[in-house]
Amino acid sequence: MLQVAVYGKGGIGKSTISANISVSLASRGCKVHQIGCDPKHDSTRLLMGGESQTTVLDYVRTVPIGRRKLDDVIVKGTAGVLCTEAGGPEPGIGCAGRGILTTFDTLRKLGADDLDLDFRIYDVLGDVVCGGFAVPLRGEYANAVILVTSGEFMAMYAANNIMKGLANFDTGKPRLLGVVLNCRGVENEEASVRAFAEAAGTKVIAVIPRDGKFREAESAGKTVRELYPDSVPSKQADAIADAIVKVAEGKMELTYPHPLDDDQMTDLAAGRPIRAPSGEVPQARILCDGCQVKRRTSIKDTGMMQSCAAYGALAAFAKMNDVGIVLHGPMSCLHLMGTTRGKAVVEQFQKHRFKVPPGYNMYCSGMDDSMSIFGGTRLLEETLEKAAAVGYRDIAVITTCMPGIIGDDTKGVVETVSARHPGTRFHTVLTDGDINGEYTDGFMMGAKAIAGMIDVSRPRGKGMVNIIGSSFYDLHTRRHLHELTRVLSLFGLRENCRFLDETTSDNIIGYCEAEFDFMINDTRATREMAEILKERTGREPFPLPLPIGLYDYEEWLERLGEATGHPEAAKVEIADVERRYAAFIAEHTPRFQGKRVIMTAKMYGNLDWLVDLLLDLKVDLVRLGFMPSTRKNKERPVSRHECSFTEDYWLEDLVRDMEELDPDLLICDVVMPMKGRCRFARMQKIGIGIDAELAYAVYLENMMRLPNKEGWREVAGL
Ligand code: ADP
Numbered sequence: 001m002l003q004v005a006v007y008g009k010g011g012i013g014k015s016t017i018s019a020n021i022s023v024s025l026a027s028r029g030c031k032v033h034q035i036g037c038d039p040k041h042d043s044t045r046l047l048m049g050g051e052s053q054t055t056v057l058d059y060v061r062t063v064p065i066g067r068r069k070l071d072d073v074i075v076k077g078t079a080g081v082l083c084t085e086a087g088g089p090e091p092g093i094g095c096a097g098r099g100i101l102t103t104f105d106t107l108r109k110l111g112a113d114d115l116d117l118d119f120r121i122y123d124v125l126g127d128v129v130c131g132g133f134a135v136p137l138r139g140e141y142a143n144a145v146i147l148v149t150s151g152e153f154m155a156m157y158a159a160n161n162i163m164k165g166l167a168n169f170d171t172g173k174p175r176l177l178g179v180v181l182n183c184r185g186v187e188n189e190e191a192s193v194r195a196f197a198e199a200a201g202t203k204v205i206a207v208i209p210r211d212g213k214f215r216e217a218e219s220a221g222k223t224v225r226e227l228y229p230d231s232v233p234s235k236q237a238d239a240i241a242d243a244i245v246k247v248a249e250g251k252m253e254l255t256y257p258h259p260l261d262d263d264q265m266t267d268l269a270a271g272r273p274i275r276a277p278s279g280e281v282p283q284a285r286i287l288c289d290g291c292q293v294k295r296r297t298s299i300k301d302t303g304m305m306q307s308c309a310a311y312g313a314l315a316a317f318a319k320m321n322d323v324g325i326v327l328h329g330p331m332s333c334l335h336l337m338g339t340t341r342g343k344a345v346v347e348q349f350q351k352h353r354f355k356v357p358p359g360y361n362m363y364c365s366g367m368d369d370s371m372s373i374f375g376g377t378r379l380l381e382e383t384l385e386k387a388a389a390v391g392y393r394d395i396a397v398i399t400t401c402m403p404g405i406i407g408d409d410t411k412g413v414v415e416t417v418s419a420r421h422p423g424t425r426f427h428t429v430l431t432d433g434d435i436n437g438e439y440t441d442g443f444m445m446g447a448k449a450i451a452g453m454i455d456v457s458r459p460r461g462k463g464m465v466n467i468i469g470s471s472f473y474d475l476h477t478r479r480h481l482h483e484l485t486r487v488l489s490l491f492g493l494r495e496n497c498r499f500l501d502e503t504t505s506d507n508i509i510g511y512c513e514a515e516f517d518f519m520i521n522d523t524r525a526t527r528e529m530a531e532i533l534k535e536r537t538g539r540e541p542f543p544l545p546l547p548i549g550l551y552d553y554e555e556w557l558e559r560l561g562e563a564t565g566h567p568e569a570a571k572v573e574i575a576d577v578e579r580r581y582a583a584f585i586a587e588h589t590p591r592f593q594g595k596r597v598i599m600t601a602k603m604y605g606n607l608d609w610l611v612d613l614l615l616d617l618k619v620d621l622v623r624l625g626f627m628p629s630t631r632k633n634k635e636r637p638v639s640r641h642e643c644s645f646t647e648d649y650w651l652e653d654l655v656r657d658m659e660e661l662d663p664d665l666l667i668c669d670v671v672m673p674m675k676g677r678c679r680f681a682r683m684q685k686i687g688i689g690i691d692a693e694l695a696y697a698v699y700l701e702n703m704m705r706l707p708n709k710e711g712w713r714e715v716a717g718l
């Protein structure tokens with residue numbers, strides 16, 4: 001079967017010519033299938049007595065997958081020509097180009113490949129240069145391409161663009177059949193189209209005059225080829241059909257296109273002789289270098305990301321307990337985001353059991369393929385109504401890639417729905433999936449939207465603190481939380497708002513009532529959050545982040561003692577922790593002294609407490625490695641031991657060090673199977689003060705005592 005794509009500017013006469021070609025081919029006994037690929041969906045009308053047929057896209061929208069049949073979208077028309085219309089969305093909504101892809105997919109799934117055919121004619125709109133309309137140019141579709149143009153510049157411009165598309169989908173075989181001139185009657189028409197064709201390395205295969213018979217035939221719902229088979233237009237249609245048959249029989253050569261460059265197009269527009277091409281003629285391009293294997297391919301090299309911005313924004317809002325979250329996008333996105341992040345995970349950490357089904361406060365517009373064509377605004381509106389009916393005071397609306405790509409008017413829909421629900425606040429975050437970045441970027445976009453809820457007119461109060469951070473894992477065990485509460489109470493303080501974790505809209509609104517704002521750690525992400533809050537509220541965070549381990553803790557206690565006017569409380573606590581720490585170190589050093597330790601992490605929280613602790617226990621730290629950050633804005637360790645760190649420390653470096661440095665203990669946040677005498681301990685995020693630190697030291701000690709073989713199996717530490 002030969003597949004021929006007929007391309008040209010809208011209204012140039014593609015459908016009329018395609019239908020005439022189809023009839024001409026059918027009249028010689030050929031089996032022909034014509035597929036209209038123009039949202040105008042009138043390609044096959046002349047083959048169906050002027051009637052229109054159900055389009056594939058309308059069919060896909062209304063008939064569920066299990067009930068679809070090929071016969072419903074392929075109708076037999078004049079002279080037995082099989083007719084299909086792709087259809088498309090309303091102008092300005094959705095993505096018509098995506099519709100072409102879906103049409104082809106649907107036809108294939110319904111078995112169109114098995115039809116007994118000699119020719120398939122694709123009648124395709126050519127002014128649109130998006131990828132969807134280029135699909136018929138792909139190798140598996142068009143074997144031959146016909147360009148319909150008049151002598152008008154814009155028509156030739158569109159034809160030139162199609163040639164560029166054709167060059168980009170080079171299959172290694174020439175595919176350009178030729179140019180059909182459909183005359184409009186402009187000055188010098190035939191000469192300029194012939195000059196254009198020649199410059200592009202092809203030829204004019206037919207010249208169709210402007211002829212009133214076309215209108216006449218159209219009124220009768222027929223082709224000129226049927227009504228006036230001996231007319232000039234019919235003979236020209238036959239000439240095109242002849243050329244197609246010759247190509248099918250291998251008797252006519254196709255050519256590679258040489259699309260005109262900008263200078264050449266300028267000559268064409270000006271009616272001057274067309275100059276020679278300035279640069280290289282576009283050749284087939286190989287776009288990948290498949291065999292180039294790099295030893296080190298990190299996310300920052302490859303540009304891959306852990307997850308998308310929509311996911312990040314959703315995670316930010318999921319830290320609030322009373323917000324409804326509407327994800328505008330496919331259900332699968334919500335499924336992945338909802339089960340792995342959000343409140344359910346927080347609950348697990350706190351209560352150590354699954355209490356709440358994941359995603360209980362999350363909704364999804366559930367976009368599918370048809371939404372990507374017809375636009376998802378209607379579904380979004382329904383979903384927002386559903387969430388609003390639950391009675392949330394705040395609803396976050398977050399967009400995934402799909403509405404971003406097709407340009408859904410998400411803001412417009414939110415405004416409409418919000419007007420109907422004056423009691424509900426809507427927060428729209430146009431993350432557009434990974435179009436707007438990776439997880440942390442989206443988290444910050446969400447955080448910014450949430451910071452917008454803060455009532456900045458509230459006066460600074462006394463006795464309460466906010467905690468700022470994007471990662472609160474260190475406070476998710478009861479013990480760590482109790483310790484924080486205890487330490488704060490020494491200074492007459494208690495928690496006001498966690499920005500962002502386990503919080504509510506009231507907490508956020510009352511953010512400014514706190515006396516102090518503490519960063520939970522000193523990572524880049526936390527500093528970014530503090531910056532967002534500073535911008536919104538003008539408040540400076542406390543100069544030191546929440547401290548872990550003796551040395552940071554002492555410094556922090558002193559500063560807080562001064563700031564709160566309770567220096568003696570700080571002194572008492574410092575004396576107590578110093579005494580307990582010293583006693584602990586004296587007791588435990590014998591079990592650590594001289595042990596060789598490799599410590600490596602992909603976390604960038606402050607790990608000084610651990611380095612200090614190990615040094616106090618007289619351990620030999622033989623390597624301090626930091627794995628490459630997956631963040632786009634590369635995270636770097638913040639540490640007083642920074643000069644001892646190996647940055648960009650890769651797993652293969654670790655494997656080598658495990659051989660060469662012969663450690664007794666590996667402390668790492670990636671589980672590794674151990675060999676020989678080395679033991680494994682998992683790196684943990686832990687809470688404020690020294691209790692968590694000392695408990696961790698006991699854990700290390702226990703790990704060093706345990707055998708690392710269980711039966712025949714080598715085990716990793718738990
Ligand atoms: P397209 O499919 O490229 O959008 P159509 O085939 O629908 O264009 O043609 C647009 C209109 O132009 C139709 O009404 C058609 O009858 C008319 N038409 C096309 N070619 C000619 C011609 N050579 N002479 C007169 N009318 C023509």
Ligand code: MG
Binds near residue numbers: 016
């Ligand atoms: Mg058309």
